[in-house]
Amino acid sequence: MEATREIYWNVGHGVVLPMYLFTAVCFAIFAYGFYQRFPMYRLGKELNRLDQLPKRIYLYLRGVFTQSKVLRIPEPGTYHGLFFWGFFLLFIGTLLIMVQADFSDPLMGIRFLKGTFYKGYSLVLDIAGIVAIVMLAGLAVRRFVKPPEGLETIIDDYLIHVLLFAILVTGFFIEAARMAVTEVKVNPDLARFSPIGLFLAGSFAGQSAATVEQTHRILWWVHFFLAISFIAAIPFTKLRHIFTTSTNYLLVDLRTKGSITTLDLEDENAEQFGVAKVTDLAWKDVFDADACTTCKRCQDRCPAYATGKPLSPMKVIHQVGHLAQTDPAGSLVKEVTEEVLWDCTTCRACQDICPADIEHVNKILDMRRSLSLMDGAFPGDEVRTAINHLEVNGNPFGSAYATRGDWTAGLDVKIMAEDSDVDVLYFVGCYASFDKRNRNVARNFVTILNAAGIKVGILGKEEKCCGEPPRKLGNEYLYQSTANENIERIRHYGVKRIVTTCPHCYNTLLRDYRDLGLESDFTVEHHSTLIQELLEQKRIALKPESFLFTYHDSCYIGRYMDIFDQPRSVLDACGGSLAEMEAARKDSFCCGAGGGRILAEEKIGTRINVARVKMAKEAGAPLLVSNCPFCLTMFEDGIKTGGLEGEMASRDLAEIVAERLV
Incomplete structure (x- = not known):
């Protein structure tokens, strides 16, 4: 007997028309649900996130099908990943049934669900189904029985778990009822390729064929309506992240990690610098709120949250979404609160671990810009004092320009204004210039360069803070003014290679200064990589x-x-x-x-x-x-x-x- 089965066994082909009519209604509801959300996304400003489309499509496919971002944390990442793959295989299996039953067989007489292929198909789907159930059970225990601290649970979570369990379980019992009549005794060799269905078929033992067939018909329709209800519910519940999260893989920021948009402070038509309300954000920032899965990974990795501060990156994203839906013209800064905004260390741990590619940090920085540039706000008086020192003396300590190179006494270091014939320009930074402990680091680093025979120069009193601390506090004006002065000095001396012992200076010179017009025909290095290079070159x-x-x-x-x-x-x-x-x-x-x-x-x-x-x-x-x-x-x-x-x-x-x- 050939390995195959009758696809519309016991329900007949008469179900096809009503099935497709109900499915059409389901997808209409689905489309309308997402259509309703588009006005919310459009609250944000224009932003092109469809450039480099081939690369974006690759990132999308990789993110969705490998589940690599989800699997960064083994538990519950493994549960979610295995559930996704199991459910996806069941979806593919359903599509194959539809293709054969409704298209290839009636139109071309082609049946591919037979023989060895059908046996493998049956076995794979049974394994996929039981894996999905077990993983869903694990996720349910984690959420409802032993939830980790801070995990938010709402009515959507109960609905989603119940729907998915019901879909998977009814699917297996439909298979079991069919097998009880058509395979268990009639074709036991084929039944072995559906082990879960075979096991559950035992529950129908002793029942008449008519009773089993009636149960099968009822379960078939229940399963069908559960499945289309699941699809229809997607845009109206947390389930929407199935599409919004995966879409975020397509919309990812392709700039260098940590890039910040440079404001045009000379724009005479600008009425607002930074973000004060939802409409000041880009549309992608609003979309992020829908992409959030509330997995709290960002919150768990946040050093501020971990040490008792009120900042939760997850909550900030939720607040953006809440205000977008309820009061787009309301104050986003007040909704999030100044206290929360100032707590961020911009460490980027939240974005790095986020399985949805949500961009937390720049939202916070843009709100800080509004606080700083529009309201003149500071995290505290000590910061106000440091910023004043930066404005007057070019460093947060208030030390005189003339003392910036005092740490070089007795070292073979050139001052660029006196002799610019050097191999590298050491951009020292404020802490290595003025802080006693870090001056020792600078001296040791120069000693290493001297040992390698590298001629090193510094700007000395001509150097100013790179501008990174005030920029990250929202003061774009002070950042740009100090940065432009540094850029002018670098250009003046025709520097081709810069090295720094400060990662903050390194990031700023290498990346941010390019937006202000600093040429790209020179290298910027951090001392850790330069030292390794010197060791490799002996x-x-x-x-x-x-x-x-x-x-x-x-x-x-x-x-x-x-x-x-x-x-x-x-x-x-x-x-x-x-x-x-x-x-x-x-x-x-x-x-x-x-x-x-x-x-x-x-x-x-x-x-x-x-x-x-x-x-x-x-x-x-x-x-x-x-x-x-x-x-x-x-x-x-x-x-x-x-x-x-x-x-x-x-x-x-x-x-x-x-x-x-x-």
């Missing part, structure tokens, strides 16, 4: 000395620039043994200084730097190594305030290398 030699350390991935080197292996390679060459922290590489925990927070006091909850130092302590190493002046400053303070003096020490990578130079 331009410096080290005498390894063993030491145990743990390494902190600075947000602006790690998540922003994907520089993870090079610093570890350098420390390995120094003789170090790495005790990795649990929160490392892309999952690293912020030091608390980013987003301009280096200038602000931390007044709410526990201190982020103390939390990070404790993580380092738990790794079991007495030495915490970083490669950022902000991180070093925060860790020095965190060790003291965390009560770990004498147990932990913090050092920069350059200090360790310089000590081992031959």
